[in-house]
Amino acid sequence: MNTATTRTALAVDDDSSTLLLIRTLLEKAGYRVVEESVGMNVLSRIERERPDLILLDIMMPGIDGLQLCRSIRARQEFDHCKVVMVTAKPYEYDRQRAIQFGADAYFIKPIDPAAFLEGLERIFEDAMQLRFWGVRGTLPVPGPDSLRYGGNTNCVTLHLTKGPMFVFDAGSGIRTLSDHLLAARKFPIAAKFLISHPHWDHINGLPFFVPLYIKGNDFEICCANQNGISTRQMISDQMDGVYFPIKLKELSARVYFRDLQEERWEVGHGATVSTMLLNHPGVCLGYRVDYGGRKIAYIADQELPPPDHVHHNPAYEQKLIRFVEQADILIMDATFSNAEYRQQEGWGHSGVKQAADLAHRAGVRIFCLHHHHPDQTDDDIDAKLEEARQHLRELGSSTHAMVPAEGSILTV
Numbered sequence: 001m002n003t004a005t006t007r008t009a010l011a012v013d014d015d016s017s018t019l020l021l022i023r024t025l026l027e028k029a030g031y032r033v034v035e036e037s038v039g040m041n042v043l044s045r046i047e048r049e050r051p052d053l054i055l056l057d058i059m060m061p062g063i064d065g066l067q068l069c070r071s072i073r074a075r076q077e078f079d080h081c082k083v084v085m086v087t088a089k090p091y092e093y094d095r096q097r098a099i100q101f102g103a104d105a106y107f108i109k110p111i112d113p114a115a116f117l118e119g120l121e122r123i124f125e126d127a128m129q130l131r132f133w134g135v136r137g138t139l140p141v142p143g144p145d146s147l148r149y150g151g152n153t154n155c156v157t158l159h160l161t162k163g164p165m166f167v168f169d170a171g172s173g174i175r176t177l178s179d180h181l182l183a184a185r186k187f188p189i190a191a192k193f194l195i196s197h198p199h200w201d202h203i204n205g206l207p208f209f210v211p212l213y214i215k216g217n218d219f220e221i222c223c224a225n226q227n228g229i230s231t232r233q234m235i236s237d238q239m240d241g242v243y244f245p246i247k248l249k250e251l252s253a254r255v256y257f258r259d260l261q262e263e264r265w266e267v268g269h270g271a272t273v274s275t276m277l278l279n280h281p282g283v284c285l286g287y288r289v290d291y292g293g294r295k296i297a298y299i300a301d302q303e304l305p306p307p308d309h310v311h312h313n314p315a316y317e318q319k320l321i322r323f324v325e326q327a328d329i330l331i332m333d334a335t336f337s338n339a340e341y342r343q344q345e346g347w348g349h350s351g352v353k354q355a356a357d358l359a360h361r362a363g364v365r366i367f368c369l370h371h372h373h374p375d376q377t378d379d380d381i382d383a384k385l386e387e388a389r390q391h392l393r394e395l396g397s398s399t400h401a402m403v404p405a406e407g408s409i410l411t412v
Helices: 016-028 039-049 065-073 092-100 113-125 174-184 231-238 314-324 338-343 352-361 378-395
Strands: 008-012 032-036 053-056 082-087 105-108 129-134 155-159 165-168 190-194 218-224 254-260 264-268 271-277 285-291 294-299 329-333 366-370 400-402 409-411
Touching (some): 008 016, 039 053, 039 065, 065 092, 105 113, 129 174, 155 174, 218 231, 231 254, 271 314, 285 314, 352 366, 378 400
Parallel strands (some): 008 032, 165 190, 294 329
Antiparallel strands (some): 129 155, 155 165, 264 271, 271 285, 285 294
């Protein structure tokens, strides 16, 4: 593969204005750009130019971009090429067909220059990108004491190079995610919501997620069945007229529901999702996403009583360690400081020391303290982080502890 400053891109489009825009953007980013306006000539042009990146329009005379993509992927000597669709077709059907035929990304005209270049770079990195939209637990806490880490409740997104976006929980932070997606104009939007459990701080932002009201978007909402109450019923009840003025049936996007147990399933494009039941009131799930030899684990709410506690459960701890073992990033409940936990035992949340200890024993690379108590100020959260780091130093651990703030991005 060429370096970032010497990559070759082959742009294929019968629209000269689109070709000019692509050439301008890519040359400014350091690419060598060659163009082709006739789809039938593309395969021979690829043989001559050996491009790192191929950009195809779908609607072209002679042979369309989807057929070209499939033909390119049928040739082993073209395996090194990244194939990207740049099209005016906003339909989810066409996006899915493109991915099935081997496209690495799908951009809709008119393209946003910054998002376009960022997306291309992610393709070459083949990265897993986490972004934090809400890191608090229980309820939102806006104000001067939550400016650095933010005051919104649980919401974290995970982007892979291909496939839908994953949204872990839908607390009040999802409204900021909604605003971000609307501003970026990345339509249609496809996402899988991985809800840990239906306590308010994990679902109260969902009715305010504006893309749910936009036709053409596609969402699957996943959660554990709550002792006979389905995921669909839980979300529908939350949007009953008594509690919210818009009912579930009035959503314009395509919305599907999936009841989960402890299970593992492939979501396509090389990614798998696994679940585990957690020690928390009600039915609560932890999630792990495996992709390209990397692991992201999201353990939102759970209690880890210390070894001297009457409710300490070593079998549960060992199971959780196996579940998150060798994770590149572990986002885990560390609601209480060590002193606070002794006053809050039995609330279903963990103290910092036990959470850090488990991250160390599991060989986690990065441990993200999550689900901060609403009474904690930014300074209190700093103190929790120091407690976690001090404990890891005492253990001689290679695990790195950190506290992501709202807006933080982590890439592996």
